[in-house]
Amino acid sequence: MDPLNLKKLNAARRNRQAVALVTSIADGRDRIVHEGDPVGGELGEALARAFRSGKSGMVTADGSEFFINVHLPPARIVVIGAVHISQALAPMAKIAGFDIEIIDPRTAFASPERFEGVTLHADWPQNVLPERPFDAWTAVAAVTHDPKIDDPALEAALKADCFYIGALGSRKTHARRVERLTEAGFSAEQLGRIAAPIGLDIGAASPAEIAVAVLAQIIRALRTRGLAGQRAPKGEAA
Amino acid sequence: MSETTVLDEARDPLVIAENWMKDGKAVAIATVMETWGSAPRPVGSHLVINEDADFEGSVSGGCVEGAVVAEAMDILDNGEPKMLEFGVADETAWRVGLSCGGRIRVYVERLG
Numbered sequence: 448m449d450p451l452n453l454k455k456l457n458a459a460r461r462n463r464q465a466v467a468l469v470t471s472i473a474d475g476r477d478r479i480v481h482e483g484d485p486v487g488g489e490l491g492e493a494l495a496r497a498f499r500s501g502k503s504g505m506v507t508a509d510g511s512e513f514f515i516n517v518h519l520p521p522a523r524i525v526v527i528g529a530v531h532i533s534q535a536l537a538p539m540a541k542i543a544g545f546d547i548e549i550i551d552p553r554t555a556f557a558s559p560e561r562f563e564g565v566t567l568h569a570d571w572p573q574n575v576l577p578e579r580p581f582d583a584w585t586a587v588a589a590v591t592h593d594p595k596i597d598d599p600a601l602e603a604a605l606k607a608d609c610f611y612i613g614a615l616g617s618r619k620t621h622a623r624r625v626e627r628l629t630e631a632g633f634s635a636e637q638l639g640r641i642a643a644p645i646g647l648d649i650g651a652a653s654p655a656e657i658a659v660a661v662l663a664q665i666i667r668a669l670r671t672r673g674l675a676g677q678r679a680p681k682g683e684a685a
Numbered sequence: 686m687s688e689t690t691v692l693d694e695a696r697d698p699l700v701i702a703e704n705w706m707k708d709g710k711a712v713a714i715a716t717v718m719e720t721w722g723s724a725p726r727p728v729g730s731h732l733v734i735n736e737d738a739d740f741e742g743s744v745s746g747g748c749v750e751g752a753v754v755a756e757a758m759d760i761l762d763n764g765e766p767k768m769l770e771f772g773v774a775d776e777t778a779w780r781v782g783l784s785c786g787g788r789i790r791v792y793v794e795r796l797g
Contacts, residue, residue, distance in 0.1 A: 448794055448797075449797070450706055450796055453699065453702060453703050453706070453714075453796060456699060457692075457700055461692050470716075470794075475794060504728055505719055514716070516729045
């Protein structure tokens with residue numbers, strides 16, 4: 448392995464960027480490819496698949512054998528609101544392999560008794576985020592119903608280009624939210640990224656069912672990154 | 686994706702390899718490139734080895750690491766990367782096979 452490539456690889460991993468090391472089996476040479484770098488041909492297609500699925504593997508592309516070792520930053524979920532939905536979402540997210548943390552300044556809600564074993568910040572989003580900023584590999588679900596708490600987090604999520612941004616509330620509530628965020632300077636295209644009403648439409652009724660709908664929506668967003676709402680091809684979902 | 690959100694600097698094999706390199710040590714990197722059947726470590730896993738035969742990480746559940754470290758010593762000398770194969774179908778199974786019954790291909794290369 449090229450020592451410079453090892454440095455680049457570790458730097459990208461530290462910065463939570465999606466990166467792949469591509470090794471040519473024929474001559475042992477390797478190169479670093481970041482997600483979004485233009486790579487043509489069959490190798491480019493194989494790289495796009497690897498970035499989408501997170502699966503490393505041997506590929507034959509354009510007549511040669513390559514090993515693609517893909518490193519995706521572990522996705523994490525930040526929930527704004529230590530509410531009933533969050534109590535169900537936290538254990539489900541852990542089972543599905545996500546790190547999850549919860550932010551809510553209302554200490555009565557954000558109590559360790561209600562969220563055993565979950566990273567909890569009993570503080571305003573704008574106080575927590577400078578320490579633990581959102582990034583492209585963060586999913587943000589705002590579920591407090593309170594614009595004072597939800598809006599600052601949604602604004603930060605839009606600026607950080609989080610792979611998933613969802614907000615609880617009826618269509619009417621969301622229309623008012625869109626008005627506020629438009630006034631704050633966000634474009635219609637940006638605001639179109641907010642999933643609202645939150646969660647896949649599975650007719651969820653209880654808080655736990657809404658948590659299932661939200662988690663499913665987050666997983667879909669993660670596995671279809673950059674595909675503008677398309678689903679991942681069948682058989683690739685992991 | 687059960688790792689934490691930050692890189693585990695103390696245990697990450699690729700970070701350790703970079704640190705060894707900074708210390709001026711010769712380093713070999715072994716990578717699981719293919720698996721068949723039941724294999725203990727997924728494709729992409731690393732074992733890193735330095736010139737003192739210190740090693741970190743894993744390419745199996747401890748079944749073949751000894752053999753990989755021995756090969757790595759040769760590869761550090763001659764610089765030629767090598768694809769190693771381990772499994773029950775292989776004659777090396779008698780010495781260092783995978784007790785789980787799987788088969789793996791491990792690529793070993795010198796850093797630099």
